Amino acid sequence: MTAVFFVLGLVFGSFFNVVGLRAPAKSLFAHSRSYCPHCCKDLHWYELIPLLSWLFLRGKCSGCRAHISLMYPAMELFSGAYFSFAFLYHGFTPPLIYSLLLGALTHIFIVSDITSMILPSSVLITFSLCYMLYFLIDPPISYWSQVIGGGVGAGVTAGIILLSRGGMGGGDMKLFGLLGFMMGVEKLFLIFLISSSLGALTGGMLIITKVISGRQPVPFAPFILTGACVTNFYGTPLIEWYLGHF
Ligand SMILES: [Zn+2]
Structure with missing residues (x-):
């Protein structure tokens, strides 16, 4: 299989x-x-x-x-x-x-x-x-966490866009909104953490090795979605490990 x-x-x-x-x-x-x-x-x-x-x-x-x-x-x-x-x-x-x-x-x-x-x-x-249809078949533990996750995902990204004047795009904002709704607010923060670390690390390496210049926009969705996939499969143990150590 x-x-x-x-x-x-x-x-x-x-x-x-x-x-x-x-x-x-x-x-x-x-x-x-x-x-x-x-x-x-x-x-x-x-x-x-x-x-x-x-x-x-x-x-x-x-x-x-x-x-x-x-x-x-x-x-x-x-x-x-x-x-x-x-x-x-x-x-x-x-x-x-x-x-x-x-x-x-x-x-x-x-x-x-x-x-x-x-x-x-x-x-x-x-x-x-x-995903709305999916949640009808397999309801989440709390719809509130999904709804708040969606709002926080879109809201925090909107804040970053305003502060950084275009560091991320409107598409990233909608994507974080969807991921927050899919995964709930707790896992959303893990996605933020993983994607921003991966993005900063990769962007930094590309600038140091002169593959791109500092001003060139880098597609961010690959990092967001890598964070989402890791969180989907390993989010619960990662969050428990974090809460147990800090
Ligand atoms: Zn051809």
């Missing part, structure tokens, strides 16, 4: 790549077939196999030889690994759906934030509705 979930993750992952790439331009359904974004050539079935096609084509489009970013097969691999890990962690229980949705959100937003620095509202709304 773990292998089945790995393959499912690869297949869904290649769909999440398409959503992450097309949703910011609102062109999700403009092309029915997958195409090369450089020369607009429609792709054959053998160019659409997750992971393998990229390796087989050595990272180049067969029509125009344009370079295809390593990000796409890497993200497919991420979804494959995430899906099988989530299955091993939860088994066939309702939280498996909760975690798979989080994996899908993570994949789509990492792609859209890196390629266009946009977290599309259409995707945020879709996932908010999915």
